Amino acid sequence: MSRYLAGFRMQLRAGIRTPSYWMTILTTPAQTILFLSVITAFDRPDLTAHAVIAPAVVSMWGASVWTGGAIVRNDRWGAMLELHAATPTSYAVPVIGRMSATLLLSLAAIPLAMATAWLTFGLDVGVRHPWVLAAALVVTTAAMVSTALIFTSMTVLSRAAITFQNSASYPILLLGGAFVPLDLLPGWVHPIGRLIFLSWGTDLVRDSITAATVEDLWLRLGMVLLLGAAGLAAGTRLLRMVMHRVTVTGEISVA
């Protein structure tokens, strides 16, 4: 735990001074305006919560994937990747701590999107179940960090992984119902989408804002945690494997 917290603290200290880690959050207002413009043009005020949550979730997922990749790239160029490999601690532990810190900062995307809706369209997005929203954001954020670790592993393996990261993470957003709820996508996509933590998480976040009652709360929270844990297990194992591989090939360093 102390090793995780060391990464968390370190990232808070360094990350605040490194805009590239949290720059994606700044795209939230622009995307919020875009989504709200569409629903306003089609006179669908019932979709306001969707239009506000979508850009925030996109920003948060972008921040998690970007941060994981940036950590590895910076550590590799700075020779810190080698120094990490020489410690008794698995590289995954401080990396998860560091990604968690950035994701904590990226939660600001939610109030930022809500504030944008109010300031630009005069829309007040009330939250019907604030505690459910808080719980949903906590578990969804944790699952984002865990799942993004898979993409982080790819960065260790390939120095040109940024293209893969950008393209491969997009389906997660689509199938995870970040743009539109999974129920609105074609039926054959649903079974696949339900295997992605984000579909459970974003539905729960939207329901916490708009639904009169939130059904199956514990089941849905549990599914986010379960799928997040699966992502964590896969990401940790993958990262261990690729770290071993680069010590064999010698690609752990740039020199």
Add this chain to the structure above:
Amino acid sequence: MQSAVTTTALRREFKPRKRGLDPITALDDVSLAVEPGEIHGLLGPNGAGKTTLVKILSTILTPTSGTATVLGHDVVEDPGAVRRVIGLVFGGDRGLYTLLSARHNLEYWAALYGVPSRDTGSRIDALLARVGLTRRADDRVETYSRGMRQRLHLARGLISDPEVLFLDEPTVGLDPVASLEFRQLVMTLREEGKTIFLTTHDMGEAEAICDRVSLIDRGALLATEGPETLGRWITAYERVEARGVTDDAATMVSGLPGVMSTQRLPDGTLRIETAVTGVVRPIMEALLAAGVTELGTRPPSLEEVYLRVFGDRGLQV
């Protein structure tokens, strides 16, 4: 007594990215033993395989064949045990989080090495005092000089109180004063019984602080010698350089016993290479007698010593 570090027939090849090319041999059949408590130098020019060996010993690179152990732990079979007893220090600017302070860098690495939280603060304070960074402990590393960064590197390497410390070209790029300070710090570690394995391409540095020095080139270990042998080589192959030497004086000097060759440099300086010890003084006296007043001695380069001592086994200059 068990050696602190051993390598047996160690070999490391790198496969080129381009297909069809032969593997590059970075280490070839390297066998050596480092005794506990000694400062062992690995001396060689750039590209000799020094860093490759350090990386294998610190478990961040696997050997192609052969074995290596640190305090009896095999670096391939039991890397976790090796990591718990070693410290690793790189030279150069890389290896530090420059947006953080020295204290925060050390806190981070202390946690990763499993230093108990209750000991972390006091250990960091002691290390910062030891490397002379107490007053700048809370400043960002990006504001540090090159010498300060290198001292922080050393503190980072010592944060887990390792029994074996690997220093990879720790003084590269440092000015002479900072290099001297760093060497003095390293020598205090020997007094504490730590085993230090140091790579360098600086013969003077190896001679000054090492108990034994292994000479490496093109991946192959050429010899392991004491520092006195290095000192002898440096003296034997010392050269004299003089300005304002007439052609007649140059001819006279080239005929002196022990003079191997003379060479006129583009700026007119006469370089006189010696072949044996004890001839520098008569050469300088002869030059002074010929009215030359701008003259001095220069140590030989590592490449020259390799070529003269090891001949074809050493590198080509």
